[in-house]
Amino acid sequence: xxxxxxxxxxxxxxxxxxxxxxxxxxxxxxxxxxxxxxxxxxxxxxxxxxxxxxxxxxxxxxxxxxxxxxxxxxxxxxxxxxxxxxxxxxxxxxxxxxxxxxxxxxxxxxxxxxxxxxxxxxxxxxxxxxxxxxxxxxxxxxxxxxxxxxxxxxxxxxxxxxxxxxxxxxxxxxxxxxxxxxxxxxxxxxxxxxxxxxxxxxxxxxxxxxxxxxxxxxxxxxxxxxxxxxxxxxxxxxxxxxxxxxxxxxxxxxxxxxxxxxxxxxxxxxxxxxxxxxxxxxxxxxxxxxxxxxxxxxxxxxxxxxxxxxxxxxxxxxxxxxxxxxxxxxxxxxxxxxxxxxxxxxxxxxxxxxxxxxxxxxxxxxxxxxxxxxxxxxxxxxxxxxxxxxxxxxxxxxxxxxxxxxxxxxxxxxxxxxxxxxxxxxxxxxxxxx
Amino acid sequence: xxxxxxxxxxxxxxxxxxxxxxxxxxxxxxxxxxxxxxxxxxxxxxxxxxxxxxxxxxxxxxxxxxxxxxxxxxxxxxxxxxxxxxxxxxxxxxxxxxxxxxxxxxxxxxxxxxxxxxxxxxxxxxxxxxxxxxxxxxxxxxxxxxxxxxxxxxxxxxxxxxxxxxxxxxxxxxxxxxxxxxxxxxxxxxxxxxxxxxxxxxxxxxxxxxxxxxxxxxxxxxxxxxxxxxxxxxxxxxxxxxxxxxxxxxxxxxxxxxxxxxxxxxxxxxxxxxxxxxxxxxxxxxxxxxxxxxxxxxxxxxxxxxxxxxxxxxxxxxxxxxxxxxxxxxxxxxxxxxxxxxxxxxxxxxxxxxxxxxxxxxxxxxxxxxxxxxxxxxxxxxxxxxxxxxxxxxxxxxxxxxxxxxxxxxxxxxxxxxxxxxxxxxxxxxxxxx
Numbered sequence: 001x002x003x004x005x006x007x008x009x010x011x012x013x014x015x016x017x018x019x020x021x022x023x024x025x026x027x028x029x030x031x032x033x034x035x036x037x038x039x040x041x042x043x044x045x046x047x048x049x050x051x052x053x054x055x056x057x058x059x060x061x062x063x064x065x066x067x068x069x070x071x072x073x074x075x076x077x078x079x080x081x082x083x084x085x086x087x088x089x090x091x092x093x094x095x096x097x098x099x100x101x102x103x104x105x106x107x108x109x110x111x112x113x114x115x116x117x118x119x120x121x122x123x124x125x126x127x128x129x130x131x132x133x134x135x136x137x138x139x140x141x142x143x144x145x146x147x148x149x150x151x152x153x154x155x156x157x158x159x160x161x162x163x164x165x166x167x168x169x170x171x172x173x174x175x176x177x178x179x180x181x182x183x184x185x186x187x188x189x190x191x192x193x194x195x196x197x198x199x200x201x202x203x204x205x206x207x208x209x210x211x212x213x214x215x216x217x218x219x220x221x222x223x224x225x226x227x228x229x230x231x232x233x234x235x236x237x238x239x240x241x242x243x244x245x246x247x248x249x250x251x252x253x254x255x256x257x258x259x260x261x262x263x264x265x266x267x268x269x270x271x272x273x274x275x276x277x278x279x280x281x282x283x284x285x286x287x288x289x290x291x292x293x294x295x296x297x298x299x300x301x302x303x304x305x306x307x308x309x310x311x312x313x314x315x316x317x318x319x320x321x322x323x324x325x326x327x328x329x330x331x332x333x334x335x336x337x338x339x340x341x342x343x344x345x346x347x348x349x350x351x352x353x354x355x356x357x358x359x360x361x362x363x364x365x366x367x368x369x370x371x372x373x374x375x376x377x378x379x380x381x382x383x384x385x386x387x388x389x390x391x392x393x394x395x396x397x398x399x400x401x402x403x404x405x406x407x408x409x410x411x412x413x414x415x416x417x418x419x420x421x422x423x424x425x426x427x428x429x430x431x432x433x434x
Numbered sequence: 435x436x437x438x439x440x441x442x443x444x445x446x447x448x449x450x451x452x453x454x455x456x457x458x459x460x461x462x463x464x465x466x467x468x469x470x471x472x473x474x475x476x477x478x479x480x481x482x483x484x485x486x487x488x489x490x491x492x493x494x495x496x497x498x499x500x501x502x503x504x505x506x507x508x509x510x511x512x513x514x515x516x517x518x519x520x521x522x523x524x525x526x527x528x529x530x531x532x533x534x535x536x537x538x539x540x541x542x543x544x545x546x547x548x549x550x551x552x553x554x555x556x557x558x559x560x561x562x563x564x565x566x567x568x569x570x571x572x573x574x575x576x577x578x579x580x581x582x583x584x585x586x587x588x589x590x591x592x593x594x595x596x597x598x599x600x601x602x603x604x605x606x607x608x609x610x611x612x613x614x615x616x617x618x619x620x621x622x623x624x625x626x627x628x629x630x631x632x633x634x635x636x637x638x639x640x641x642x643x644x645x646x647x648x649x650x651x652x653x654x655x656x657x658x659x660x661x662x663x664x665x666x667x668x669x670x671x672x673x674x675x676x677x678x679x680x681x682x683x684x685x686x687x688x689x690x691x692x693x694x695x696x697x698x699x700x701x702x703x704x705x706x707x708x709x710x711x712x713x714x715x716x717x718x719x720x721x722x723x724x725x726x727x728x729x730x731x732x733x734x735x736x737x738x739x740x741x742x743x744x745x746x747x748x749x750x751x752x753x754x755x756x757x758x759x760x761x762x763x764x765x766x767x768x769x770x771x772x773x774x775x776x777x778x779x780x781x782x783x784x785x786x787x788x789x790x791x792x793x794x795x796x797x798x799x800x801x802x803x804x805x806x807x808x809x810x811x812x813x814x815x816x817x818x819x820x821x822x823x824x825x826x827x828x829x830x831x832x833x834x835x836x837x838x839x840x841x842x843x844x845x846x847x848x849x850x851x852x853x854x855x856x857x858x859x860x861x862x863x864x865x866x867x868x
Binding site for chain 2: 016021100102115196211212238341354361369385392402408411423
């Protein structure tokens with residue numbers, strides 16, 4: 001098994017080398033063929049999906065998961081619309097980021113290029129397979145994919161359709177492969193010679209397992225412990241709206257609020273009011289001592305400040321102003337998304353500068369933290385990394401750059417020692433043609 | 435010991451939060467004070483350095499290392515010039531990278547910010563301490579530093595001078611700390627809650643040890659196995675110059691050539707000619723079978739293709755054209771710096787696109803691969819990573835970005851469901867004022 005995964009990864013690595021040189025036209029042609037093939041094989045896809053759904057019902061899979069697993073007409077249409085949008089985005093590869101004359105006839109270019117081979121593990125949403133593989137294709141990367149086992153049959157046929165359609169368009173064979181088992185994923189973690197970046201999506205425990213067991217760079221997030229801080233000068237109606245949406249619009253996702261921080265000056269008015277609305281939505285509250293003096297709820301322990309509930313549960317803390325709020329968020333948060341509600345622009349600016357999170361919001365819901373809402377097109381995930389790509393990651397997060405230096409036989413010896421030639425270091429604002 | 439390092443790292447983390455908000459003026463003021471303090475305390479620095487040098491001679495340290503260790507008048511002057519150049523560079527923090535209206539009154543900004551806390555381990559060059567810490571300061575990052583033990587006294591006084599000068603200027607206390615022992619470095623590897631990025635410089639074995647023993651992101655390179663490929667259409671004189679400089683200008687560094695690849699059509703003319711020059715420089719050659727049919731040298735084993743000699747030794751291989759050269763480099767190279775010598779621009783373009791290295795050169799020496807020569811100012815190191823920063827890393831590699839979203843109380847619920855409001859996703863070309 002290990003050997004076959006290594007072979008698959010090696011094939012992806014070989015394909016990735018060739019993919020670095022693909023034109024945007026060819027990549028778009030391949031995207032067109034994917035869309036056509038998905039449409040023309042809709043029946044077979046539906047058939048495979050029905051089998052996955054039947055098995056899932058037999059296995060007593062939760063209705064939420066079954067809803068995600070379903071890949072029928074509307075979802076296929078949405079995915080194909082996504083492919084059309086992707087075609088319209090500019091090629092992220094081959095962009096000249098810097099051009100500089102080092103000396104007469106010695107020119108340096110920094111040019112964007114694909115990362116190479118991506119290993120992506122995603123949840124049981126077959127539409128994710130199409131989104132991820134088309135993003136990888138447009139950015140010139142090869143991919144090893146592993147989807148949720150509940151979607152095995154649907155993923156199998158989708159991967160097969162995409163491989164065939166793209167290889168017919170001239171994308172190198174083996175640029176996309178679907179892994180089958182959890183053992184395959186484990187084997188992949190050791191292949192740092194072939195795989196350049198891992199993007200795990202899924203449960204906290206799973207992402208942490210990946211991070212702890214590989215030398216390969218990992219992009220993504222484990223926890224999503226997001227906060228809303230209601231400042232003393234917040235507009236009451238706005239604070240209520242934002243706090244309600246951040247918790248209740250969709251509680252099971254990483255950008256939902258887990259802890260509500262309230263300035264002590266506004267807490268006596270704000271907390272009773274929001275509690276009424278949370279009660280209507282069956283949100284369970286866990287408060288610190290000061291909160292519980294104002295509203296009736298269970299006590300919060302320190303453990304609560306560290307917890308991502310992913311559910312209709314919320315911890316609440318009354319704080320002594322902006323600085324304590326920032327300190328709390330930087331100590332207990334997961335550096336994902338944190339919002340302040342305030343009418344004081346100085347306080348907002350300080351919050352947004354000092355809160356050490358990928359996404360910092362002023363007067364809006366944490367739920368906006370998303371690649372689609374940001375207008376990035378599809379996203380491969382949300383990163384809480386402090387290097388490379390942070391927040392929602394679209395095409396830009398899937399490229400890196402290389403330095404290209406073009407000379408006429410210059411040697412470093414000429415630029416060293418007593419009679420050393422001098423570098424000119426003159427910016428060229430020129431597009432690399434090499 | 436472990437606990438005290440944790441305390442030090444926590445202090446750096448706390449300082450880093452405040453540093454994200456420092457103005458360029460304040461950072462430049464702190465840089466000015468560093469330069470002044472270094473000058474005014476030159477005598478004490480020289481004294482400490484003399485003690486390190488005396489100890490090094492007692493310990494029979496190699497003359498090369500002693501030369502690097504020396505930190506007298508000229509080197510101090512160079513370092514101070516470097517600080518002046520750094521002040522003139524634009525602030526890498528607070529740059530608006532993207533601005534976009536998501537809807538009326540809902541504006542998104544992608545703004546550059548410091549990474550946070552850097553852990554940097556560097557060789558026995560005291561000037562490196564000053565360069566690294568001033569780069570960190572200008573980019574708003576806190577640093578934990580560990581230098582070579584041979585320079586312990588010099589590093590100690592330099593770190594003390596820099597800490598004092600910057601804290602007097604208003605940089606948060608504890609933003610810079612000097613670690614003392616190898617155990618401190620080991621302890622640092624476990625502090626992924628406090629340290630955001632490790633930059634190890636030094637031997638391959640040391641860098642690999644770091645990469646294998648931490649969850650923290652690591653920026654840098656282990657090997658520097660660089661190639662020059664002499665194409666069939668190369669200009670002979672140019673090929674000789676480039677091959678000679680790439681190997682001999684300074685053999686002990688990561689951007690020196692370790693393997694020379696020669697197209698079979700030019701090998702009969704080229705190899706005897708370059709061998710004569712290498713003989714004059716006492717370069718030991720190890721060739722494959724085809725090379726040894728043309729020149730007299732020891733045989734190369736497969737091990738040689740994998741080896742960074744860091745010395746006047748060179749492996750030589752005759753290849754069957756461009757494709758074999760690219761394949762060899764991608765298989766055995768370390769993705770650092772590789773050059774092609776050719777008069778054929780199509781061949782050069784293909785080489786530079788398909789060779790999967792941080793730096794790809796056409797008709798010039800591999801030795802140009804360096805932050806100073808690229809005009810990046812000082813560098814913290816050269817990266818062979820495929821994410822974040824690649825090649826020589828200066829200020830730009832020490833920042834990341836955060837997303838700032840500014841609204842008027844908008845909720846995601848308004849943009850969902852049947853009566854969903856639509857996003858406008860209109861680019862603003864506006865600088866963030868928050």
